[in-house]
Amino acid sequence: MKLTQFFLATIKEAPSEAEVVSHQLMMRAGMIKKLGAGIYTWMPLGVRVLRKVEQIVREEMNAAGAVELLMPVIQPAELWQESGRWDKMGPEMMRVKDRHDRDYIVQPTSEEVITDIARQDIKSWRQLPVNFYHIQTKFRDERRPRFGVMRSREFIMKDAYTFDVDKASLMKSYQGMYDAYSKIFTRLGLEFRAVNADTGNIGGFASHEFQVLAESGEDLIAYCPESDYAANVELAEGVTPAEPRAAASAKLELIATPGQKTCEDVSAFLKLPLKKQIKAMMYMTDAGFVLCMLRADHMVNEVKLGKVPALANYRPASPEEIEEYLGVEPGYCGPVPRHGSAHPGKVIVVADRTAAAMADFVCGANESGYHVAGANWGRDCAEPDVIADIRSVAEGDASPDGKGTLKLRRGIEVGHVFALGQAYSAKLGATYLDKDQKQQVMEMGCYGIGVTRVVAAAIEQNHDAKGIIWTVAMAPFSIAIAAVGYDRSAEVKAAADKLHDELTAIGIDVLLDDRGERPGVMFADLELIGIPHRITIGDRGLKEGAVEYQGRRDAAAIKVPVADVVAYARAVLAD
RNA sequence: CGGGGCGUAGCGCAGCCCGGUAGCGCGCCUGGUUUGGGACCAGGAUGUCGUAGGUUCGAAUCCUAUCGCCCCGACCA
Numbered sequence: 135m136k137l138t139q140f141f142l143a144t145i146k147e148a149p150s151e152a153e154v155v156s157h158q159l160m161m162r163a164g165m166i167k168k169l170g171a172g173i174y175t176w177m178p179l180g181v182r183v184l185r186k187v188e189q190i191v192r193e194e195m196n197a198a199g200a201v202e203l204l205m206p207v208i209q210p211a212e213l214w215q216e217s218g219r220w221d222k223m224g225p226e227m228m229r230v231k232d233r234h235d236r237d238y239i240v241q242p243t244s245e246e247v248i249t250d251i252a253r254q255d256i257k258s259w260r261q262l263p264v265n266f267y268h269i270q271t272k273f274r275d276e277r278r279p280r281f282g283v284m285r286s287r288e289f290i291m292k293d294a295y296t297f298d299v300d301k302a303s304l305m306k307s308y309q310g311m312y313d314a315y316s317k318i319f320t321r322l323g324l325e326f327r328a329v330n331a332d333t334g335n336i337g338g339f340a341s342h343e344f345q346v347l348a349e350s351g352e353d354l355i356a357y358c359p360e361s362d363y364a365a366n367v368e369l370a371e372g373v374t375p376a377e378p379r380a381a382a383s384a385k386l387e388l389i390a391t392p393g394q395k396t397c398e399d400v401s402a403f404l405k406l407p408l409k410k411q412i413k414a415m416m417y418m419t420d421a422g423f424v425l426c427m428l429r430a431d432h433m434v435n436e437v438k439l440g441k442v443p444a445l446a447n448y449r450p451a452s453p454e455e456i457e458e459y460l461g462v463e464p465g466y467c468g469p470v471p472r473h474g475s476a477h478p479g480k481v482i483v484v485a486d487r488t489a490a491a492m493a494d495f496v497c498g499a500n501e502s503g504y505h506v507a508g509a510n511w512g513r514d515c516a517e518p519d520v521i522a523d524i525r526s527v528a529e530g531d532a533s534p535d536g537k538g539t540l541k542l543r544r545g546i547e548v549g550h551v552f553a554l555g556q557a558y559s560a561k562l563g564a565t566y567l568d569k570d571q572k573q574q575v576m577e578m579g580c581y582g583i584g585v586t587r588v589v590a591a592a593i594e595q596n597h598d599a600k601g602i603i604w605t606v607a608m609a610p611f612s613i614a615i616a617a618v619g620y621d622r623s624a625e626v627k628a629a630a631d632k633l634h635d636e637l638t639a640i641g642i643d644v645l646l647d648d649r650g651e652r653p654g655v656m657f658a659d660l661e662l663i664g665i666p667h668r669i670t671i672g673d674r675g676l677k678e679g680a681v682e683y684q685g686r687r688d689a690a691a692i693k694v695p696v697a698d699v700v701a702y703a704r705a706v707l708a709d
Numbered sequence: 710c711g712g713g714g715c716g717u718a719g720c721g722c723a724g725c726c727c728g729g730u731a732g733c734g735c736g737c738c739u740g741g742u743u744u745g746g747g748a749c750c751a752g753g754a755u756g757u758c759g760u761a762g763g764u765u766c767g768a769a770u771c772c773u774a775u776c777g778c779c780c781c782g783a784c785c786a
Contacts, residue, residue: 143719145720145721145735145736146720146735147721147735148720148721149720149721150721150722150779151778151779161720170777170778171778171779274785274786277710278780278781278782280780285785285786289786290786291786292786332784343786352785353785368784436783546786547785548786549786550786583786584786585786588786616745618744650744651744652744652745652746652747653746653747654746654747655746655747657745657747658746659747670745672745673745675745682745
């Protein structure tokens with residue numbers, strides 16, 4: 135491809151609305167163009183990258199035994215009413231009407247349609263298992279689209295759906311997709327982790343997210359460098375401390391802490407580490423007023439709270455309710471009873487596993503302006519009513535698999551595999567006849583890759599001050615030729631054209647910068663758009679029969695004899 | 710949806726307080742000089758000042774409404 139025949143529109147300054155590097159660089163490189171909030175046009179350069187990603191996804195899906203089909207973007211409401219998601223989905227699902235005033239949706243995903251296909255066309259156990267996938271436009275009316283194509287409303291997703299005879303077979307299909315995803319992200323050259331994920335309210339029984347590690351990620355994942363343990367922080371287990379609770383050694387004392395409301399205040403005021411303190415979080419739940427106790431440096435995990443029976447349907451308690459149940463204002467609350475309560479004995483104490491194992495701790499005294507020190511469970515207050523894992527794990531915590539300590543990294547979720555079970559197949563009646571001629575409900579799995587998001591995630595992970603750095607697998611062009619003086623030197627033009635034709639002939643995606651621009655302009659553009667390899671041809675080098683090669687990450691160029699350059703290019707691309 | 714902010718040339722911004730009929734940088738066009746790390750000189754084009762009302766002799770500027778966009782918050786590829 136010659137640059138003058140292509141369409142390249144780079145800009146020096148990124149639009150001010152672009153917050154994250156991937157968005158800024160995609161805009162600057164002219165890969166995407168915004169049409170509306172969370173809606174983008176993929177410009178020619180961007181489409182080339184998108185197609186490379188799609189191709190790798192397609193190859194690996196096919197290799198894993200999945201078959202491609204293509205389901206409509208616009209789907210009739212009836213199917214979604216049948217599955218119950220017409221009501222469940224809420225405003226995130228885009229609804230439209232046709233000329234007959236009939237309801238349709240713009241697909242956010244395709245479980246309904248694929249299950250409808252399965253129930254129509256699959257009748258026998260002999261047809262199972264089967265794995266369908268498509269690469270199709272999705273629309274989710276996000277409450278807050280942001281970060282360019284990282285969280286856009288319209289995006290492209292590869293979604294696959296498996297149908298199996300039973301759970302054991304489903305788990306094989308699931309594992310097959312898990313392995314395929316690992317291959318895909320490895321081929322794309324991404325640093326990623328497959329992490330255990332929350333199965334949420336759909337009620338599936340296995341789920342992993344594929345997270346690309348990047349500082350700008352919206353997810354937090356915990357992993358263990360000494361083992362293969364990795365989980366989303368919303369799920370990662372905070373284990374019970376190995377050391378049992380120490381015996382009480384200190385005397386309970388009341389300490390005046392006027393105006394010291396936060397744990398940090400108290401910690402500084404008493405010159406005591408946060409780890410010696412317990413903090414209180416108050417909630418109203420179906421069971422009544424709940425006082426949650428955590429070590430002061432730990433963070434409550436709201437996903438975990440929701441799973442504790444005593445905290446069913448919890449909401450933060452109001453200051454009035456706290457006053458009513460504990461007889462004190464927020465900031466001085468604790469498990470040690472002191473002042474009168476309008477509901478004596480009606481406070482349910484839920485302690486985190488770590489907090490429950492502490493002795494001689496500091497906490498609120500349930501009296502305004504006072505804390506207590508040397509407090510102990512069972513001596514100064516009752517043992518907790520419930521001990522549960524209610525905090526988010528922190529860096530340095532013991533790994534739940536007992537093989538070391540956890541580290542935390544931010545991640546961008548680019549893929550998700552989910553063993554669904556019969557949630558959709560039962561609702562829509564996707565059944566088959568087994569060997570004993572009995573009707574059975576199919577077991578389903580669903581598997582997604584955010585194709586457009588993968589592009590942004592790759593940039594988040596691979597860029598420098600000059601711009602994007604693509605791997606050859608994703609690059610819009612594998613190699614660029616910067617022809618210095620293309621417009622005025624017949625020798626340069628001839629050499630550059632010849633190299634361009636030769637590389638093209640052996641199937642290499644080459645971009646020849648034939649604009650006749652000054653070298654600085656060419657280099658800056660080619661670096662910004664991230665072409666992994668560059669060959670510079672100029673009069674200066676040609677005089678000694680050489681061109682220059684420079685990798686996108688290399689600090690300097692090296693000379694290559696003109697005669698060897700095709701072989702050289704082939705060699706660097708093979709690495 | 711709740712809270713904050715912004716809409717002026719393709720992009721980045723100034724002008725608004727204190728009304729007087731729109732400007733800067735980049736980019737773009739023409740000509741010339743340049744040509745190995747985003748060149749220089751000269752000339753030039755481009756604006757419903759988000760939209761609609763209102764106040765006023767006069768509105769980018771003040772008032773009202775409306776639309777759009779961005780940022781911070783209860784979950785998705």
